Amino acid sequence: MRRRVVAAVFWLYLAVLFRITVFRSGWYDNEFFSGSIEMVPFRTIFTYLSAEQWRYFLYLFAGNIIWFYPFGVYVAAKGKSAAVCVLYTALLSLTIETLQFILSTGCSETEDILLNTLGGVFGWVSYRTIRRFLRKRAARRG
Secondary structure, eight states: OHHHHHHHHHHHHHHHHHHHHTSOTTGGGSOTTOOEEEOSTTHHHHHHHHTTOHHHHHHHHHHHHHHHHHHHHHHHHTTOOHHHHHHHHHHHHHHHHHHHHHHTOSEEEHHHHHHHHHHHHHHHHHHHHHHHHHHHHHHHHO
């Protein structure tokens, strides 16, 4: 039963993630392959930072990390290594960025892939750290 709940929550998370990143309102009306690509990492974020547009900067910087944090937690809970977490998170992010370009629903940016992957790694490290702490604590009690 617990596995089914975790799986359902995971699939719901992915559905929400794809809804906010790829399948935005009106995505089906866009011309295919007319999205933009930003190959210079952090150009967009630093543009907002230098213009002191803190809200946009935080949204892009922290948002990319936060939205992929649960993915890293899930990968860690499945017992996968840090390297596998990096690979899976980068591939998921690359898939989203590619779909954004194909469906013209956003700017595909290398910084998104980097920050999303960082978010996944943070989730992985957090899960492993908390799990290790709880196991040590339980061993001391038992």
